[in-house]
Amino acid sequence: MPRGIGALPLPGPATALSALLVLVLVAWLVVPGLFTSYDPLVGDSAEVFLAPSVAHPFGTDHLGRDVLARVIHGTTQTALTAGLAVLVGLALGTAIGLASSTLGPWADAISMRVIDALIALPAFMVALFVVSAYGAGPVSLGVGVGIGSIVLFARVTRAEVLRVRALDYVEASKLAGAGYFRQLFGHILPGAAGALIALAVVDFGAAVLAVSALGYLGFGTPPPTPEWGLIIAEGRNYLANAWWMTSLPGTFVLLVVVALGVLGRYLGKVTRA
């Protein structure tokens, strides 16, 4: 099927809003200082526990810090840790998927057994295991969470390669005498890239969820550096008098994960069209 613009499904309002939210996140990641004038680390002791207002849309915390400023600056930690997780899953998963689909029946049989084993290992337990072995921190957290998504990328890579390899132009290049790596990097991987990118976006959302959950438990970056899970954990002790410290950042994390899911599914549809 031709991949002209006319063949693309038009993005609906949900997709457009999700794309907008993701753009805002990218901006927060690159230049957080442009979006808030408050310091995320140093509070104003005269402004503790202020309810949400125009000056402080997410209110202030027990140290008088602007909660929105902490969420904006926290984007860096959360997004980089989740990004590391996606990279680990993408790199190792694609490698296993390629080995399974291009190196012959033995490699396929072994890779499929490894995939079965990775399905059986509970991802959350593996992440905690890596954190316990290497100590808490963003790097071990990202790697630990990433191991859990290897299996997703391995399966999609394998399925995509089998699909792309049967296409006429790949068959033609093989008959024309292209070598293994030329076929792989020239035809098969570019053909499979769309599905992998769509999956990476969905997986990034799942990684944000996992990273903030483990950050909430205290296994990410240590305070006072802002990170989404940690921000919510800090509000836990003030449920009775400052509902905004947990509710608003949490709603925000929820929206981000939903937006990444919507966007990833749209990309999946586009690449299949």
Place this chain on the structure above:
Amino acid sequence: MLRYLASRAGQALVVLWITYTIVFVLIQTLPSDPVTIFLASDAGADQELIDRVSALYGYDRPWFEQYALQLGNLLRGEFGFSLSTGQSVLERIGSVVGSTLALASTGLLLSVLIAIGISAIAFLVDSPRLRAVIVAAPSLFSSIPVFWLGIVVLQVFSFQLRILSLFPDGSLLSLLIPALVLAIPVSAPIAQVLLTGVEQASELAFVKTARAKGARPMRVFWHHVFRSSLGATTAVIGTTLGVLIAGSVITETVFARPGLGSVLLRAVIAQDVPLVQGLVFLTTLVVVVAALVVDLITPLLDPRVLRSVGTRGVSRLGA
């Protein structure tokens, strides 16, 4: 059927052996051994103590001996010993695991009920707009941070309504409310499978016939739509156990319930690697056995499965 059983059980053993190998490789990549890591923060620990404990746990032996030794222990049902307390892994969680099982099983039951509710409503409503909202519910549910949902629920029920004690008091409500929080994300994959079943079943000949004969919609749902997706639903429940375990650990933390969660998190903080490793094996064993049980009962629920899949295992379909 007997061949199917034997082949599935054999596959399960291979899966367990490979998971053991993966975790073993991860430990080998550590810059030092688990005992040194554990005792590093302890000022009173000198090299002699580290060596003694290492020898006790077998970390001083070459890697292939460690590999065989630990595998042998696992085959005998020994999951290792905690570095913090010296207790075996099973002893360590034996006293609290009942609380986790109660929470997890109640949560699983509620999640199945929620999933059935969502798919039944999607099947019964006529308005396409309303159906679109209902069909979107599972992907929303799987995006909710459980720890945050737990906090919000705690805030509403304990601080605003004052009907839930802040710490578990053994009442039914103190089990049901955390279980409901846990059930929300767990229900998402189950509901997705049931919704696909609803969509496909509406095209199936026997469902059309039942409808044409004028059967009541609720009856059509239970007897035809639900029954025909029962196999796929059981399969997905098997693969949801990982989410259930993660959700239970987090929910326990938020609601201050004793259980697997408190033992596990304390072990991670103390860097008690052998204990965490034992708990990883234990939960993997639960997942693998559940997948095996699911594969064995699915052909009984839906005989079409055995004919179409043969001996390759069915849980893969729902995964």
